[in-house]
Amino acid sequence: MAKVLINGLLIGAAAVALFPLLWMLSASFMPPGAADTLPPPLWPAHATLHNYHELFRRAGMGRYLLNSLLVATAITLLSLALNLMAGYAFAKLRFAGRRGWFRAVLGTLVIPAQVAMLPLFLMFKYLGLVNSYGGVIVPAMASAFGIFLVRQYARGIPDELLEAARIDGAGELHIFTRIVLPLLKPIVATLAIFTFLTAWNDFMWPLIVLTGQEHETLPLGLAALAREHAQDSELMMAGAVVTVLPVLLLFLALQRYYLQGLLLGSVKG
Template sequence: MSAGNGRVVGDSRTHAWLVHAGLLALTLLSLAPLLWMLSVSFMPTGGASRFPPPLLPSAPTLDNYRALFERIGMGGYFLNSVLVSTAMTLLSLLINAMAGYAFAKLRFAGRERIFKLLLAALVIPSQVAMLPLFLMLKQMGMVNSYAGVIVPGLASIFGIFLVRQYARSIPDELIEAARIDGAGEWRIFASIVLPMLKPVLVTLAIFTFMGSWNDFMWPLIVLTDQSNYTLPVALASLSREHIQDVEMMMAGAVLTVLPVLLLFLMLQRYYIQGLMLGSVKG
């Protein structure tokens, strides 16, 4: 029996080692493009054009980053992205939280039908709505403004659904007790509901910020003034002017990817917690 148990333990350890080795290999394969992008960004001009392409810079330099900020004005585009993404995230959290709570706990005529209609709209590609949405914003004078970029993303069907599923776990007795004590709906929402929605709101904030930061198509359509460009749009415009300067393009890509990557790494615990609790409680 002891020999059999030892063989089973040995097989289990071998299996675990193989699984971990496979996961490590897949991780390195996934990270390889990002690591090479980071490496190329520190290479001198033309350093990445050799064959075979070098993995590491022979003479690391910050010239590409200096050129982006001093000659191209990438700092302004970076601030534009921070402004748009932060404003959209904060306003979207407020609106989605209120709508999700209303669909979960407030009773009004047609609540379930409206919610099912919203869910049905999820199957419609966002590209289909871009033209009519652009024409509406043009009539309202919001083209070439940050409002035109932010307003269409304030209410998200996915965000409303995520908050609703989580808000359904809030005890009805707690809300009714607050109403009996004389608390109004706004006070109940601000003092009771919002603190209990914190895990799912952090998850939604990460989704919204990353989506807004990485969005390329809609800011490209709405923003016509180059000084208003966000990072993805500015980087695409830069690539047309400096198509041969691979090292500078990689430096710009690093500036675009790094903030959302760091944000996700810092908040991934809350992100996973919000998804898990939302799926269990909903």
């Protein structure tokens, strides 16, 4: 009876969480005006691709989609490279001020991101990076959370393995690329998913630093769509599906590696 009750509650909670997403998908296939009737229909009486056609033909959602893909991919690759190297260095390399620098990095976690937006914007203005892909990519190239996550996991690598490689004459770059990186695969997958999802869904900083439509990402395009077509619920639902569905499928496909990396990293050291 306890198992039946618990599973029933879990299924009910899952249904409540999934219902808005399923209705969003259903409404995106409804003809214009169908979703605004009372009571709103759960399924389209006559499914149509008209909203998606209008979305990419008139609203320019294809451009926003390519921009988001470019920005999120670039941020993910650069962030992986920098966070992995920095996390490994804090975990296994000995250098002056290592603990102090790591504490300083962790200290940035308690500072709200909004506090740094104004000075960061002024800095990028002087550098000529406003309204460019670089203005969105550069601030996200490394993160305190990513460095901390990699450092906690890398501390579990045996020191004897690294010392043996050094005795054999291997350089630090060779050790990192040939020995350390293969051992960091679970945390690499976790960090890649987390970084890509964060970059894909970021709204505030692109809104500040991007001033032209040619560089705007999907969240900004969806906000503009809501302003211009406030009464066209079906078109907005189609835009929301285009924004949410790619990262939702990515997370569902890789969630096992994401959770495994988080759990492994939490017990290292």
